[in-house]
Amino acid sequence: MSDVMSFTFSDTIAGTVSRHDPVGRAFGLVTADGREFEISLAGDPSAELLRNLQEPYVDASGHIDDMLEAGRFLFVYGVFYPEGSPPRFEAKRLIFMDGKAAEFRFEEKNWWVDQLEKIAGFYRQAQFGEGPVDFAGYRTEIRLGGEKTTSHVQETDTISRLVYGMASAFLLTGDETYLEVAEQGTEYLREHMRFVDHDEDVIYWYHGLSVNGDTEKKLFTSEFGDDYHAIPMYEQIYALAGPVQTYRITGDPRIRRDADATVRLFDRFFLDREQGGYFSHVDPILMSPDHESLGENRERKNWNSVGDHAPAYLINLYLATGDRRYADMLEYTFDTIVERFPDDTHSPFVQERFHRDWSHDTTHGWQQNRAVVGHNLKIAWNLMRMHTLRPKDSYLGLATAIGDTMPAVGSDRQRGGWYDVVERVKDAGQEAHHFAWHDRKAWWQQEQAILAYLILHGLTGREDFLRDARRAEAFYNAFFLDHDEGAVYFNVLASGLPYLLGTERLKGSHSMSMYHSAELCYLGAVYNNLLISGRPMDFWFKPHPDGFPGRVLRVAPDLLPAGRVRITEVEIDGSPHDDYDAQALTVRLPETPRQVKVRVRLTPEQAS
Amino acid sequence: MSSFEMSLGRVGDATTAILVGEIDSGSAHQLFAVLVPGGQMLIDLSSVSYVSSSGLRALLLLHRQAREQDTRMAITGVADEVRFVMAATGFLDFFEIAEGVHR
Structure with missing residues (x-):
């Protein structure tokens, strides 16, 4: 069995840009465990921005050189060629996480x-x-x-x-x-x-x-x-x-x-x-x-x-x-x-x-x-x-x-x-x-x-x-x-x-x-x-009139540390409602004969 | 200890199983002895006075096992009290209910 890689194969590398050489059409990419790969851009790769489900494709192929800033995280899909040691890697597809180098679209509020x-x-x-x-x-x-x-x-x-x-x-x-x-x-x-x-x-x-x-x-x-x-x-x-x-x-x-x-x-x-x-x-x-x-x-x-x-x-x-x-x-x-x-x-x-x-x-x-x-x-x-x-x-x-x-x-x-x-x-x-x-x-x-x-x-x-x-x-x-x-x-x-x-x-x-x-x-x-x-979020409820004991609606979105979020706004059927305990994350519901729709805004402590 | 007995017979092409007594956790597992692969099977419950939840579950599994063995299974002689429990738990829907055993 040969101990030398003598064939081509395609694969993905995830990493952070370490350096970029626009003239040499190459950049360095460091993996999560600290290994650096030399990535060639000579294979004319496409580039895109990360998109959410069913959003349109956003092409970034014309901005590759501008976007390969040191410290930026991206995925590169490409081809390993058995040409030298280590093998040559030519990029075919780049996926950037955001237009800005230090940001990630999945951290957008919505x-x-x-x-x-x-x-x-x-x-x-x-x-x-x-x-x-x-x-x-x-x-x-x-x-x-x-x-x-x-x-x-x-x-x-x-x-x-x-x-x-x-x-x-x-x-x-x-x-x-x-x-x-x-x-x-x-x-x-x-x-x-x-x-x-x-x-x-x-x-x-x-x-x-x-x-x-x-x-x-x-x-x-x-x-x-x-x-x-x-x-x-x-x-x-x-x-x-x-x-x-x-x-x-x-x-x-x-x-x-x-x-x-x-x-x-x-x-x-x-x-x-x-x-x-x-x-x-x-x-x-x-x-x-x-x-x-x-x-x-x-x-x-x-x-x-x-x-x-x-x-x-x-x-x-x-x-x-x-x-x-x-x-x-x-x-x-x-x-x-x-x-x-x-x-x-x-x-x-x-x-x-x-x-x-x-x-x-x-x-x-x-x-x-x-x-x-x-x-x-x-x-x-x-x-x-x-x-x-x-x-x-x-x-x-x-x-x-x-x-x-x-x-x-x-x-x-x-x-x-x-x-x-x-x-x-x-x-x-x-x-x-x-x-x-x-x-x-x-x-x-x-x-x-x-x-x-x-x-x-x-x-x-x-x-x-x-x-x-x-x-x-x-x-x-x-x-x-x-x-x-x-x-x-x-x-x-x-x-x-x-x-x-x-x-x-x-x-x-x-x-x-x-x-x-x-x-x-x-x-x-x-x-x-x-x-x-530290960004506020809205949550929605629709309690039955004979629902929660004592008509107390509990709105904590998960087990979060006490005081980490508080209620800053409540609406019931579109009208402001102020019978709530902001720290305990509870809302006292009005007596009604029907289901009411409740919107609750929770605000993190660091957002005030 | 509850009393439970069963006897097997044949009516035409069908195998009949006449169950007598109470079907509960003590007797439920004995039900599986009645199953004969293929053909038709009639379970006569007219002498069954009580079916516990474990008895109901056993009947249900018997039904499933019959299906897997291509045995067509029906029950008959369901007393009102047992019928009520089976209806309340949705079990009655599983079974083909036959008119009775013609001896």
């Missing part, structure tokens, strides 16, 4: 809000067309351009995730088109997917429905290979994501009752009262975690069953209610994470799967002894949120340790972006953690990186965390936005080109359906504007 509105418009059109919202016509499986397939399946989780996205779009825009989808979707879940178990006084949620004309068949247990013939905690958790985000807006007491009954399900059947944590699966008849029918899911705990409560519904339920019980449950899940998940002696990545006694499960299904990079980042992000609610050194310590460690082992220091699943342990002679299947990058893992590093910077002030946040935001916005068909891609190749084969062409699947892309937009806007840039 960048994430606008992006969310476009995504919401895509899914509204794909599922319901121009007509009225009717979830009987909803389908989980939609193609790249939003067209439905021959599948008749409606999965509970995908409806819930769509509802989450639509509720988030209303929270940021006040556009009732999206709230209508969220409320009707919540109602549909309640009518068609909910099982009220009167014997046990709990609720659980069907996996989904198969709809054919006027007949529907309920799919009781999971249809997914990992969880087949079982009730996975993961699905029950995500069934709540959309309704609870809607509850923040409307205070519909039926949603609260459903959420509480589902939490009772977790307490009664998934909680391990002896050894702590939550089991990942129960059998569908006895609801037991140790029934033999569960096979390799018998008596198991994992990241999803312990850690997904917080981001999917529990933080939002706490934000909407201020109820101490939810804060206690949050604290319990995070205490479990900091106690059980770190595994520094074996791997920089957390351990994600466990037996009942918390011994490590390194042989399960596809996971084996592998790390999902995004789960590590998700832990860091959510620990920082929890550290605001109930500060603990252990939360801050683990979050910052993950933040410090991950870029070198989980991100692509050459091209930007974050990897998917890697081996937790390197074998002898390996320089990097090897990939489980491929070196592609999934959209939701970029989201975890962006939110983790934004909040790490926002709460610690560390500039290196801001650099990592910006690099992650840059990669996501440069390569995941589908300007042709709408919404975002599932996966891209390491270089950033979209990967559009098989199920990864689809845009409605159980993970895709508007949850992560909307969560990113919602919290990307909140963290960038309120935590980092």
Whole structure:
């Protein structure tokens, strides 16, 4: 085998301009890990400015020499030629983040809000067309351009995730088109997917429905290979994501009752009262975690069953209610994470799967002894949120340790972006953690990186965390936005080109359906504007008259440090309203017989 | 301990399963013994006095398993009380309800 590169190949380099030689038609670009590449402009590259979803292409090809200022971050796609050592690299495409060298378009005040509105418009059109919202016509499986397939399946989780996205779009825009989808979707879940178990006084949620004309068949247990013939905690958790985000807006007491009954399900059947944590699966008849029918899911705990409560519904339920019980449950899940998940002696990545006694499960299904990079980042992000609610050194310590460690082992220091699943342990002679299947990058893992590093910077002030946040935001916005068909891609190749084969062409699947892309937009806007840039934001609500207890609307957009933002303006149905507590972030609603529309302006302390 | 018994028979081309007693967490798993791959299956619940939520879930899984095995499954003799519980939980919609077993 040759030890010399003797072929051409194309690739992306992400980096910061170190020098520029207009006469020699070349510039230097330094990667995240400090390696410098000589980039030739002799191949006549095109250049463009980063654009938001469905914005027109902005050509910058005529301004390349003016824009290659030292310190500017950009992506360069080009061709390596085996001509000399190191090989020659000729640029073919440059992507600049902004017209100004030190700025990033994704830090514009409305960048994430606008992006969310476009995504919401895509899914509204794909599922319901121009007509009225009717979830009987909803389908989980939609193609790249939003067209439905021959599948008749409606999965509970995908409806819930769509509802989450639509509720988030209303929270940021006040556009009732999206709230209508969220409320009707919540109602549909309640009518068609909910099982009220009167014997046990709990609720659980069907996996989904198969709809054919006027007949529907309920799919009781999971249809997914990992969880087949079982009730996975993961699905029950995500069934709540959309309704609870809607509850923040409307205070519909039926949603609260459903959420509480589902939490009772977790307490009664998934909680391990002896050894702590939550089991990942129960059998569908006895609801037991140790029934033999569960096979390799018998008596198991994992990241999803312990850690997904917080981001999917529990933080939002706490934000909407201020109820101490939810804060206690949050604290319990995070205490479990900091106690059980770190595994520094074996791997920089957390351990994600466990037996009942918390011994490590390194042989399960596809996971084996592998790390999902995004789960590590998700832990860091959510620990920082929890550290605001109930500060603990252990939360801050683990979050910052993950933040410090991950870029070198989980991100692509050459091209930007974050990897998917890697081996937790390197074998002898390996320089990097090897990939489980491929070196592609999934959209939701970029989201975890962006939110983790934004909040790490926002709460610690560390500039290196801001650099990592910006690099992650840059990669996501440069390569995941589908300007042709709408919404975002599932996966891209390491270089950033979209990967559009098989199920990864689809845009409605159980993970895709508007949850992560909307969560990113919602919290990307909140963290960038309120935590980092000091810019006010408006939020919209539409409470039911019999909704929030005591008619107290809680408007905190996330778990933010006390005093970091305050209410500076409230309108109800377009008229000023001054019955609010600016510091506590609560609004006292008037007594009315109908839903009212509330706009609340939140202003960061540094913006005054 | 709840009492539960079942007996299998045939009526024409269909296999019949007559269930007697209470279907609850103690007996739910026994239901799966009735399933015969292919053909038609009639579950007679006329002597069933109580179905708990775990019993309902077992019936539902039985239905799913029947579908996977190309067995056409129907239930019959659903007492009013059991019918009420099945209707309230949405379970009744799953099943084909037959008129009765002609012995």
